[in-house]
Structures are given as structure tokens and as C-alpha cells.
Amino acid sequence: xxxxxxxxxxxxxxxxxxxxxxxxxxxxxxxxxxxxxxxxxxxxxxxxxxxxxxxxxxxxxxxxxxxxxxxxxxxxxxxxxxxxxxxxxxxxxxxxxxxxxxxxxxxxxxxxxxxxxxxxxxxxxxxxxxxxxxxxxxxxxxxxxxxxxxxxxxxxxxxxxxxxxxxxxxxxxxxxxxxxxxxxxxxxxxxxxxxxxxxxxxxxxxxxxxxxxxxx
Amino acid sequence: xxxxxxxxxxxxxxxxxxxxxxxxxxxxxxxxxxxxxxxxxxxxxxxxxxxxxxxxxxxxxxxxxxxxxxxxxxxxxxxxxxxxxxxxxxxxxxxxxxxxxxxxxxxxxxxxxxxxxxxxxxxxxxxxxxxxxxxxxxxxxxxxxxxxxxxxxxxxxxxxxxxxxxxxxxxxxxxxxxxxxxxxxxxxxxxxxxxxxxxxxxxxxxxxxxxxxxxx
Numbered sequence: 001x002x003x004x005x006x007x008x009x010x011x012x013x014x015x016x017x018x019x020x021x022x023x024x025x026x027x028x029x030x031x032x033x034x035x036x037x038x039x040x041x042x043x044x045x046x047x048x049x050x051x052x053x054x055x056x057x058x059x060x061x062x063x064x065x066x067x068x069x070x071x072x073x074x075x076x077x078x079x080x081x082x083x084x085x086x087x088x089x090x091x092x093x094x095x096x097x098x099x100x101x102x103x104x105x106x107x108x109x110x111x112x113x114x115x116x117x118x119x120x121x122x123x124x125x126x127x128x129x130x131x132x133x134x135x136x137x138x139x140x141x142x143x144x145x146x147x148x149x150x151x152x153x154x155x156x157x158x159x160x161x162x163x164x165x166x167x168x169x170x171x172x173x174x175x176x177x178x179x180x181x182x183x184x185x186x187x188x189x190x191x192x193x194x195x196x197x198x199x200x201x202x203x204x205x206x207x208x209x210x211x212x213x214x215x216x
Numbered sequence: 217x218x219x220x221x222x223x224x225x226x227x228x229x230x231x232x233x234x235x236x237x238x239x240x241x242x243x244x245x246x247x248x249x250x251x252x253x254x255x256x257x258x259x260x261x262x263x264x265x266x267x268x269x270x271x272x273x274x275x276x277x278x279x280x281x282x283x284x285x286x287x288x289x290x291x292x293x294x295x296x297x298x299x300x301x302x303x304x305x306x307x308x309x310x311x312x313x314x315x316x317x318x319x320x321x322x323x324x325x326x327x328x329x330x331x332x333x334x335x336x337x338x339x340x341x342x343x344x345x346x347x348x349x350x351x352x353x354x355x356x357x358x359x360x361x362x363x364x365x366x367x368x369x370x371x372x373x374x375x376x377x378x379x380x381x382x383x384x385x386x387x388x389x390x391x392x393x394x395x396x397x398x399x400x401x402x403x404x405x406x407x408x409x410x411x412x413x414x415x416x417x418x419x420x421x422x423x424x425x426x427x428x429x430x431x432x
Contacts, residue, residue: 052363053325066313068320075313097282097291104284107323109269147268 002062004029005076008047009056010037011212014118014172015069016057020212021168022073024205027084032212070103073165087162095160102158102166110148113140114173121181141186145193152192157200167200175201175210218278220245221292224263225272226253227428230334230388231285232273236428237384238289240421243300248428286319289381303378311376318374318382326364329356330389337397354399361402361409368408373416383416391417391426 005023007030009016023030035041035056043054050065051058058065059072061079066072077089090096116137120129151158158166174197178184187197200206221239223246225232239246251257251272259270266281267274274281275288277295282288293305306312332353336345367374374382390413394400403413416422 052366053321053360064310064313066317068317068324071313071316071320074316075309078309078312093291093294094280096294097280097287100287100290101282101284104287104323105269107320108284112328144269150268 004031006031006033006060008033008051008058008060009035009042011209011216013037013056014115014176015055017172017175017209017213018069018169019057019059019072019076020209021171021205022076022088022165024208025085025088025168025203026076026080028076028080034216070107070169073169077165085163087164088168089165090159099159099164099166102164103169105158106166106169110141110144110170111173113137113144114177117141117181117183118173118176121183122176138183138186141183145186145190148196149190149192152196157196163200163203167196168205171200171206171209175206220247222247222249222276224249224266224274224276225251225258227425227432229253229272230331230392231271233388233391233425233429234285234385235273235275235288235292236425237387237419237421238292238304238381240424241301241304241384241419242292242296244292244296250432286323286385289385293381301379303380304384305381306375315375315380315382318380319385321374322382322385326357326360326386327389329353329360330393333357333397333399334389334392337399338392354402357399357402361406364412365406365408368412373412379416379419383412384421387416387422391422 005028007016007019007023011017011020011032020030020032035047037056041047042051042056047058048054050060051067053067055067057069057072058067059075060066061075064075066075074089081089090099114137116133120134120137124130148158155161157163158170174187178187178197178201188194221244223232223235223239227233227236227248236246236248251263253272257263258267258272263274264270266276267283269283271283273285273288274283275291276282277291280291282291290305297305306315330353332349336350336353340346364374371377373379374386390403394403394413394417404410
């Protein structure tokens with residue numbers, strides 16, 4: 001039997017959890033290799049050989065190593081096309097392109113303001129939080145979610161009628177914003193976004209990732 | 217004969233030019249549909265139907281419309297796999313994964329600091345430029361390019377020995393930084409990055425995009 005694939009990094013990391021939920025959806029066995037960020041293990045020379053920027057996650061499958069969570073997810077969907085959720089990254093180049101456009105929207109349009117909000121609200125000490133930046137990014141994310149609200153009025157999921165890599169990619173930042181900050185209303189106050197969020201965040205695969213966080 | 221694909225947006229846009237250079241590499245005929253940002257044409261209701269965020273580019277091929285430049289590039293490489301530069305997005309899932317990891321690095325790691333620098337240096341009026349932000353992002357981009365310097369000491373291009381979508385994706389921001397700002401030294405002072413930059417920016421496909429800008 002082939003060795004399970006390896007994911008390097010803590011499940012608390014948004015990018016690591018994006019890869020984990022993909023592996024669970026695709027029913028691909030994996031081993032989680034702990035990387036203790038507080039001890040600077042992501043800057044160790046051995047780790048830098050597979051992730052030269054010193055970030056998490058890194059990934060290994062037999063002789064290939066990869067970094068960048070969305071690239072890792074694409075690889076998993078391509079290599080393990082016949083396993084688990086076969087619709088996750090589409091079944092032809094048209095459905096794939098439609099999924100890709102929303103994955104890129106996650107990375108380029110939803111990710112930046114939600115990332116700044118998470119960082120400011122969860123990691124910056126109270127006395128040095130940048131309230132102007134928080135307000136600015138809350139407004140930005142609100143405008144992005146207005147477009148999602150319209151889109152999710154037309155289709156059940158972002159890329160169509162099936163749950164896909166596009167929806168999945170939004171889970172990590174959404175989880176923290178909805179459940180660990182006071183900005184959850186950005187999601188819950190929008191009818192279609194709220195319906196979508198409840199559906200995707202209640203998937204068994206995502207619940208398993210949250211369990212892994214509890215046990216980490 | 218099928219209609220040429222359509223690209224909506226001005227060739228001066230970094231994201232539009234990423235799509236254009238891909239189409240030229242893949243030898244796919246296209247029609248450029250002008251969108252005058254100064255007249256707010258990207259916010260017209262008709263345009264918002266194909267690009268709901270009101271950004272450029274948007275793309276049309278027969279009945280499919282797409283947004284997000286990197287998603288459009290992936291679609292072009294997949295649909296027109298047998299045309300033009302056949303190595304552009306790899307020839308199997310391993311080479312593709314390797315290319316994808318550097319395309320994501322462009323979008324997530326190289327893109328943000330280079331984008332802030334471009335915006336501050338080229339578009340913000342002199343009296344309100346944020347010098348602290350410029351310095352911070354110059355340092356960030358320098359550290360990113362230190363990793364590229366090491367990588368490009370091991371291989372001719374980012375994803376290996378062939379020019380790919382990964383290199384191409386870096387052209388738009390690099391072009392402005394090297395040729396329109398005083399930060400070109402970030403590229404030219406690093407031996408391997410400089411060698412790589414000269415090679416990729418002198419490709420005929422990219423020169424054609426620069427010609428299109430002159431004639432726009």
C-alpha cells in the first residue's frame with residue numbers, strides 16, 4: 001500500500017485547513033505532520049527545502065512536494081479524480097473553469113479583506129488594533145458579499161448546483177469571521193449568503209477539520 | 217469558422233495583459249473589446265452581467281463567459297491544449313501542479329507587495345504617497361525575490377526548464393515595476409532574477425502585448 005500523503009502544518013491555519021478539507025472530501029488518506037509555528041519550525045532549513053517561503057502548508061505525495069494551498073488542492077483533485085467527491089473540481093473543462101473563477105475570486109477578492117479582518121480582530125493586541133483598517137476592510141468585504149448574495153440567489157453554490165472546490169476554499173476565513181469575531185453579521189445578515197454558509201459549514205468534511213483543531 | 221474569443225478591458229491593465237499574452241502564446245485568435253475605465257464602463261449593467269465585481273478583464277468564448285485573469289488563462293490552456301505553446305500549462309498533472317504552485321505564488325505572495333508598490337508609485341499623487349507603505353512593500357517584495365533568486369539558480373524558469381504560465385503570470389506587474397518606477401533594481405540587482413526577467417520579458421508574445429498598449 002502506498003504511504004499516505006503528508007500535510008505539514010497546524011490545522012488551525014486557514015491554508016492548512018483548506019488542504020485538509022479537500023483531502024477529506026476526496027477520501028484520500030493523509031498524515032498530518034505538526035509544524036510548531038511558535039517554535040519557528042516553519043523557518044527550519046529542512047522545512048524551507050519544501051516550502052522556501054517558510055509558510056504553511058507544505059505537502060508531499062510520494063516524490064512530489066508542493067506548496068500554496070490552492071495549488072495543492074488542484075493537484076489532489078486532479079490526481080485523485082476517481083476518489084471521493086468526484087464533482088469537487090468539475091468533470092469537464094467548462095465546469096472546471098467556472099469553479100476556477102470562484103476559487104480565484106476567493107484568493108484575490110474575498111481573501112484579502114477577510115484576511116485583514118481576521119488578523120486585526122484575532123491577533124493584533126487591543127491597544128494597537130487599527131480601527132480605520134478594520135472599518136475599511138469590513139466595508140470591502142461587505143461589497144464583495146453583496147455580489148455573492150446576488151450570485152447565490154441564482155444558484156445553490158458559487159459555481160452552480162454542486163458543492164465544489166470554490167465553496168470549500170471560502171470555509172477557512174469564513175469560519176473564523178463567523179464564529180470567532182463580531183463580524184459574523186456580514187454573512188448572517190445576507191439571506192442567500194447565510195443559507196450557503198450554513199450549508200457549506202455543516203458538511204461532514206469541514207466538521208472533521210474542526211474536530212482536528214480541537215484535538216491539535 | 218468560429219468567432220474569435222473576446223477579451224473585455226484595456227491592454228494597460230495588468231490582469232487584461234496576463235490574458236492577452238496567454239492567448240498570443242497559445243495562438244488563439246481574439247478580439248479586444250475596449251472598456252473605458254475613465255468613463256466607468258466597467259460599472260455598466262450590461263458589463264456587470266459578465267463581471268459582477270466591475271473589474272477587468274472579462275472573457276467570452278462562444279456561450280461561456282468568465283472573469284478572474286488566472287482562471288481565464290487556465291481555461292485557455294485547457295480548451296486550446298493542442299494549439300500554440302503546448303508546454304505553457306504542463307503536459308501532465310505533475311508538471312501542471314508545479315506550474316500551479318508558482319502561479320499561486322504570483323497571486324498570493326509576489327502580487328500583493330508588487331501591486332501596492334505599483335499603485336503607490338504610479339497612481340497616488342506625490343503629496344499623498346504613503347512612504348511607509350512603499351518602504352514596507354519594497355522590503356516584502358525583496359524578500360520574495362530572494363527566494364526567486366535561489367529558485368532561479370536551480371532552474372531556468374520558475375516551474376522548470378520550460379517557460380510556462382507561471383513565468384508569464386509575473387510579467388504584468390514586473391513590467392511596470394522595472395520600466396516605469398525607480399524600483400527596477402529589485403529585479404536587476406539579483407543575478408538569476410535579472411537573467412530570468414530579461415528572458416521572459418523579451419518573448420515575442422509579451423512584446424506584442426506592449427505594442428497593443430502603444431496602439432490602444
